[in-house]
Amino acid sequence: MMLIGAAVVVVALYLLRDVSAVIYRAIVPHTSSLPGVSLIADGGLLVLVALFGVLAVQMWRTRSPYLGDLLMGGFGVVVAYALSEVVKVFVGENRPCRAELTLPDCPAVSDWSFPSNHSAIAFGIATAIVLASTRVLSPVQRGLVIGLAALVGLARVLQGAHYPHDVLAGAVLGSAVTTAVVVMLVPWARRRARARRRPAPRTEQPGAEDAAEAVEQRPGW
Template sequence: MSALQQRLAAIDIALYYLCFGTCRLPVMPRISRLVSKLGDGGLYLMIGLLVAWLEPDRGDQFLLTGLFVFAIELPVYCYLKQLIKRDRPCDRFDDVIPQIVPSDQFSLPSGHAAAAFVFATLLSVYYPFLMIPAYTVAVLIALSRVFLGVHYPTDIMAGAVLGLLSTVIGLNLIELL
C-alpha cells in the first residue's frame, strides 16, 4: 500500500470512528436500523409501482426508467464488491459491534447508498420538487450504514457516486433509444 493509500485509509478510519462514536446514544441504533430499512430495496419498487399506477403522465416512464437504471447499477455494484473485497469495520475492528447483520461479506461500495442515490436522482429528474427530500433521505440511509457499524465513510461515498453515475448513464442510454 502506497503512502497516499495509507493516509487515505487512516483518514477514512478516523472519520468512521467519528461517525460511529456519535452513535453511542441508546436510541441511535434503533433509529439507524429503521432508516437503513428504507434502503433495503423493496420500498423503491413499491413506490415505483404506486407512481406508475397513480401518476398518468409520467408514472409508467418513471417505473421503467427505474428498473432500467437499477439493472445497470446492481451488476456493477456486485462486481465491485467481489473485485475490491474490503472488510467491513465490524469484521476488522474488535471494538465495533455491528447493530445489524450485513447482507454480504464486503463493504465497498455500499449498496444501500448506491440504491438510495439512484432513487433520489430519478425522483429529482422526474419530480424536481422532491429533490431536497429525496436526497436528504438518501444521505440519511447512507449515513445509517456507518452508524450501524457495517460501512466506512468512503463505502457510502463510493455507493453514492455509483448510484449517481448509473442513473446518468441509464438516462442517457434511454435518450439514445
C-alpha cells in the same frame, strides 16, 4: 464521460480509506447502539422503493409521457446495484464492524464493504425519481427524496456497517449509472414509442382506381 468521472471519484474515495477509517473510529462507538439506526437504514430504503412504485402508478394512470423515463431509471438502479456487487468482489474490503470494531450485527465475512449497496440503490432510486418527476413533484419534494437517500447512507455509517467512503462511493455509483442509463436509453425508447404511434401508410390494391371509375360510369350511378 459521466461514467469515467464517476469511476475516478470512486477510486479517489477508496484511496482515502485511511482518513475514512479515522472518521469511522471517532463516530461509530457513540452511535452504533443508538435505537432505531438500523431501522432508518432499511426503512428509508423501503420508503424510496414505495415512492418509486406510487409515482409509477400515478404516471401510468395519468398517461404521463415521463413514465418511460422513470422505468428506464429503475433499470439503471438494477444496473448500478449489479455493478456495485462486481466492485465489492473485486476490491474485497473487509467490513469496518470487523476490522475496526467488534459489533454484534456485523454482516457475514463474504459480504464485503466497498461500496455500499444500500447507498447505491437509495441514490439510484432518488436519481430516477428526480429525473422523471420535474413536472410532477416540486423542488422541495425532490429535495426531500434526495435527503432520504442521504439519510439511508448516513445511517449505514452510524450503525457501523460501512466506512464513510463506502457510502459516498455507493452514492456516486448509483447516481451516475442511473443517470447514464436514462440519458442513453430514454431517447431510444421515445423513438420507438413514436414509431409505434405513427399510422401505417395506406396501401391500395392494384386496379382499385380503375374499378371505382367503372362503377361511376355505369348507367344509373
